[in-house]
Amino acid sequence: METSTVYNIVIPIYEGVDLLDVTVPYEVFNWVQTRDKTPATKVYLVGQSGAAVKTRDGFTIIPECSFEQFENAGITCNLIWVPGGDPANLEAQMKNACYTNFIIGLSKNADYVTSVCEGALLLANAGLLTHYKATTHWAFIPCLKSYPGIYxxxxxxxxxxGNRVTGGGVSSGLDECFELIILIFGQEAAEAVQKTIQYYPDPPLKGKVPEASACPSEGLLHGGLCSG
Known part of the structure; x- marks a missing residue:
């Protein structure tokens, strides 16, 4: 790995991560090009040990490097994107000081600190959403509400x-990616990607987002099994 002038995006993955939470930003951000058609971004999939991980549905992802290797490479993280995952594995990462310290470290100098789905709980657990407006998957809204100081x-x-951008459940990551491309590269760049991937959604469904009455797991609550 070498440092470059492109915009560096880091996705810290873990066992049980949601597939679309990783592959959507990986593909969408990688479509961004400069005016001379050269890549404008570099997306790094980084895992704690560098070993392959399986997503919640059993899809295998091989990270480009480990946390330590990325830190030692001296690469600037311009944007960190924290994905959601299976609740049990999410709890494991909330207890994992290595994961928490890694995202805290990257967030210090990042232009944007972002998440999608339950990844917001990993940011909240690390204290990175305090005093910010934020959202998450509808089923985990009660979990996020348990963290003080988050609107x-x-x-x-x-x-x-500000520089905090959080998305709702899974598919929300698509819209979130486009908003970030607009913020970082401008409307023209975003519309070019929209055209390339033919993102003109018109779903054959008219359902409404449900409301959750309770957090699915006590371990995801502030002060729950994962705190301290």
Missing amino acids: VQENVRFVVD
Whole structure:
């Protein structure tokens, strides 16, 4: 790995991560090009040990490097994107000081600190959403509300508050990616990617986002099994 002038995006993956939470930003951001058609971004998939991980549905992802290797490479992280995952594995990462310290470290100098789905809980657990507006998957809104100082937004695709950008459940990551491309590279760049991947959604469904009455797991609550 070498440092470069492109915009560096880091996705710290872990066992049980949601596939689309990783592959959507990986592909969408990699479509961004400069005016001379050269890549404008570099997306790094980074895992704690560098070993392959399996997603919640059993899809194998091989990270480019380990946390330590990335830190030692001296690469600037311009944007960190924290994905959601299976609740049990999410709890494991909330207890994992190595994962927490890695995202805290990257966030210090990043232009944007972002998450999608339950990844917001990993940011909240690390204290990175305190005093910010934020959202998460509808089923985990009660979990996020348990963290003091976070202004939780419900029933939205994504929320931008300063340099914190958080997305709702899984598919929300698509809209969130486009918002970030607009913020970083401009409207023209975003529309070019939209055209390339033919993102003109018109789903054959008219359902409404449900409301959750309780957090699915006590371990995801502030002060729950994962705190301290």
